[in-house]
Structures are given as structure tokens and as C-alpha cells.
Amino acid sequence: MISLEAIKNAVQSWLQLHIGGTLALVAESILLGILVITLFAVLGLLLVFMERKVSAVMQIRLGPNRVGPKGWLQTSADTLKLMLKEGLTPDGADRFLFNLAPFMIMIAAMLIMAPIAFAKNFQIWDINIGVLYISSVASISVIAILMAGWSSNNKYSLLGAMRSGAQIISYELSAGVAVITMIILTGSLSVNDIIASQENGWWIFKGHIPAIIAFIIFMIAVTAETNRAPFDLAEAESELTAGFHTEYSGMKFALFFLAEYINIFIVCAVAAILFLGGWMPLHIGNWQAFNHVMDYIPSSIWFFGKTFLLIGLIMWFRWTFPRLRIDQLLNLEWKYLLPISLLNMLLMTIVAILKWYL
Amino acid sequence: MSIKQYIQDVFNAIKSLLKGMRVTGYYFFHPKEIITEQYPDNKATLKLADRFKGEVVMLHDENNEHACTGCTACELACPNGTIKIITQFDITPGGKKKKALNTFVYHLELCTMCNLCVEACPTGAIVMAQNFEHSVYDRKQLTKTLNKPGSKLRAGIE
Numbered sequence A: 001m002i003s004l005e006a007i008k009n010a011v012q013s014w015l016q017l018h019i020g021g022t023l024a025l026v027a028e029s030i031l032l033g034i035l036v037i038t039l040f041a042v043l044g045l046l047l048v049f050m051e052r053k054v055s056a057v058m059q060i061r062l063g064p065n066r067v068g069p070k071g072w073l074q075t076s077a078d079t080l081k082l083m084l085k086e087g088l089t090p091d092g093a094d095r096f097l098f099n100l101a102p103f104m105i106m107i108a109a110m111l112i113m114a115p116i117a118f119a120k121n122f123q124i125w126d127i128n129i130g131v132l133y134i135s136s137v138a139s140i141s142v143i144a145i146l147m148a149g150w151s152s153n154n155k156y157s158l159l160g161a162m163r164s165g166a167q168i169i170s171y172e173l174s175a176g177v178a179v180i181t182m183i184i185l186t187g188s189l190s191v192n193d194i195i196a197s198q199e200n201g202w203w204i205f206k207g208h209i210p211a212i213i214a215f216i217i218f219m220i221a222v223t224a225e226t227n228r229a230p231f232d233l234a235e236a237e238s239e240l241t242a243g244f245h246t247e248y249s250g251m252k253f254a255l256f257f258l259a260e261y262i263n264i265f266i267v268c269a270v271a272a273i274l275f276l277g278g279w280m281p282l283h284i285g286n287w288q289a290f291n292h293v294m295d296y297i298p299s300s301i302w303f304f305g306k307t308f309l310l311i312g313l314i315m316w317f318r319w320t321f322p323r324l325r326i327d328q329l330l331n332l333e334w335k336y337l338l339p340i341s342l343l344n345m346l347l348m349t350i351v352a353i354l355k356w357y358l
Numbered sequence B: 001m002s003i004k005q006y007i008q009d010v011f012n013a014i015k016s017l018l019k020g021m022r023v024t025g026y027y028f029f030h031p032k033e034i035i036t037e038q039y040p041d042n043k044a045t046l047k048l049a050d051r052f053k054g055e056v057v058m059l060h061d062e063n064n065e066h067a068c069t070g071c072t073a074c075e076l077a078c079p080n081g082t083i084k085i086i087t088q089f090d091i092t093p094g095g096k097k098k099k100a101l102n103t104f105v106y107h108l109e110l111c112t113m114c115n116l117c118v119e120a121c122p123t124g125a126i127v128m129a130q131n132f133e134h135s136v137y138d139r140k141q142l143t144k145t146l147n148k149p150g151s152k153l154r155a156g157i158e
Helices: A004-018 A021-058 A074-084 A095-112 A130-138 A140-151 A155-186 A191-196 A208-225 A250-275 A288-295 A299-318 A326-353 B003-029 B073-077 B116-120
Strands: A117-119 B055-058 B083-091 B097-107 B126-129 B143-145
Touching: A004 A021, A004 A117, A021 A074, A021 A095, A021 A250, A021 A299, A021 B003, A074 A250, A095 A130, A095 A140, A095 A250, A117 A191, A117 A299, A130 A140, A130 A155, A130 A191, A130 A250, A140 A155, A140 A250, A155 A191, A155 A208, A155 A250, A155 A326, A191 A250, A208 A250, A208 A299, A208 A326, A250 A299, A299 B003, B055 B097, B073 B083, B073 B116, B116 B126
Parallel strands: none
Antiparallel strands: B055 B126, B083 B097, B097 B143
């Protein structure tokens, strides 16, 4: 059976054989870069289309259905339009920061791809502090947002960026605590170790109530961190036109738009790794026959299936709930999510010490 | 805020959020509920809602008779001067003069489809039709005469 691991090994050995040494490493790096960029483009097109269709069905509409069969080419047409548009820089803007910001946000998104395991033994960089790396690099994106808002020389942009800063910094706390709650169980920050520890069942089933609470808190916190409705105060179309990217046009705007969807994919992938076992098939304890059947489904399908399921959940949030006010937003974090997640962490520590999990 | 109140708040919040998600989730798994009409494509099978209002028309029966007595109640009810009724005086068989409708002028370009004229009409002579394809090249074409040429008041309506 062809798996991503087999393809990777074949390419690696071919390169070693024909080019060899340092050059092979350079070639592999370039290949990886191309792969990540391709993944970004495909994900962007797919997720934007998915969002538009999901929102349409939830609002009893049809959604895009004119370009291509059933509207499948709609997002490609949109991308083409954005690429042909002029990328304006406003007169009063700080030109350097203004043009740097979209790239910063993409670089932050691209860096997070490194420790994510897409399939069995298919990972760009297996570092022993994978989850810590993800949560620290993810906070770089707030700098890009502040940069964009500040350099635009526009009050809406600045307000949107400031709101976004307050929001991301607060919600990162409870997202971090939810991650730590799961780290207590796994005892390792490495993505591979976390996935390997879920071989006899995913943590959301094995970890009892604290794991479920941590999962809910994590999903709420990452929805806020990716600036999506009901926490989309940074954009808030009805109040701030488009928030921090008001002044951006053409491909520079498209990069911000793409980064939003890439970030959704990343946080859902992290949630899938921590709570749903990443690429690990659905295993139940010692049911050998059942586990064996599940192993026949390729690990990449498991990973992308779980991730897209969680993306669907986040889209479901977006098209159901109304936007929060800024005071409600901060109340929710500081008065509810943070105390609950801290208590939950304590509860999880007790569970871990008493070995109540399987 | 007591601890009990706090916990209750959290549970009530989750409950109400789940309620909302149930509604959208139901629509997500029941695409049959979609109400979008793909208009120019389904012209033949287009089904409009009952309360949809497109224009004011006057009902005529097979004898080319209508129910409008020319009382101008609709003209008075109209908030933006859409209707102009021109009356004339007929001579009844008894030799008396009687007010009757000559021309029912309807300015579609001014109409907001508020339905007040239909509600004001004491004899039910005018109703709202569902035709909405009103685009024309000249604005003058939107000024319509609602009573058909040669039509007269149905007998027995005062």
C-alpha cells in the first residue's frame, strides 16, 4: 500500500543515490518548501470554499454554484481576481511595516507546520518540545496583526489591531493551560510521543471528564486566537469595516485572508494531535481484531479527517453565534475560562497521580 | 456572585449555545430546507411566498366588470401619492347623477407595496399581484391604468 512514509523514503533514497550528501539535504529542503506552499494554496482554496458552502447550508441558502461544477471553481476565480488587483499602499502609511506585515503573518503560519505530524513518520521536524514550539510561534502572528494595524495610519485598523492584541494575549493563557493539562497525561512535549501515547485509545476518551473540559476550553480559546466569529472583534465588519486589514488590497489582502484559514487548520491539527490522537487510528484497548481493521485506513486519512471534523466544528460556531462585545469577551476569558481551566488542570493532576486513566 | 450562581451561569450558557447549534446543525444535515430560488433558471416552476407583493391590480370578471366604485379610499390611504382616481358622473336609470370610476391611474414607480390601499378598499376591487418583472426602458411605461378599457361597475355594488 502506498503511504506518505513510503513516498518520503523513496524520494530520500533517490536523492541520496543520485545527488548525495549536502546537496541532497538542500534539495530536500527546497522540495519541502514547495510542498508547504502547495499545501497552503490547496488548503486556502478548499477551506474558503468549504466555509462558504457550510455557511450557506446553515443559513438555508445555496452558496456559490455558478463557477465550475457546483461552484467548485469559485475560490480559484476569486484568487485569480485578487492576484490581478493592484496592491495599494496608502500615502500616509509606514511603507516598510505595511508591506512586511502580510509576510510576517504567513511566515508565522509556515513555521508552525514544522512539528505537525501529517501521517505516520511523516513530519518535517521532530523536535522534543513540539507543542511548546507551536504555542510560542503561534503568538508571533499577533505582532504581524499589530504591525498591519499600526502602519496603516487608519483608526479602524488601529482599533482592530489593539482589540486583536488584547484578545490573543488573554486567550493564549487558557489555550496554554488546556495544552498543559494534556501534557500532564502524556509527560512529553514531543508531538510524536503524544501521538504514540494514544495507541490504546484517544485522550479525549481515556482522560475522563478533565480531558473533555480541556478540549472544550481549547476549542473556545483557539477560536478566539484565530480571530473568528464569535470572537472576530479584530475584523468586526459592522463596526470597523475590516479591522486591521482595512487598507490592504490585492494579494496582500489575500495573504491575510489565507493566513486566517491556515491558522484554523493549524489549531485544529494541534487539537487533533492532543485530544484525538493525530494520525493514530481509532483503537479501543485490547480489541485486536477491531484495531487491526482500523489500521487498514491510511494514517494520513485519519489525520486529515479529524482535522477537518474540528474545522467543521469551528465553522459551526461561526455561523451560529453572534459576536461578543469587548467587555463580554474579556469577562469570558478572565472570569470563566481561566479559573475553570486552572481548576481543571488541578483535577487532571489528581487523575494522573492516581493513574485513573487507562 | 455566589459559587452556585457561577456554576449555574456556566451551565445555562452552554445549554443556550447548544440550543443555537442544534438549529444550525439541523439545517446543515437537512439540505432540503434550503429556500433559495434559482430565479432566471426556474422561471417556469418559480414558487413565491403567499405574502409576496409585486404590484396592485384591479380584478375584472369575465364580463369585463370590476368592483371599483370610485370612492377614492385607496387614494387617501396611499402614503406617497401612488394612486390617482379620476371620477365621472353617470346617469342612473332613475335619472339621478352618480359618482363612478373613469380612470384608475397607478404609478408603479412610486409604489412601496405597503398594501394600505388594498386594506382601505371597501369593495375588494384591488388586490396585490405577485408579478415582479417590472423593468422597462422608459419610466412613462410604469404609469398604468388599472381598469380595462370598456369595463364597468359590477351591478349591485355600492
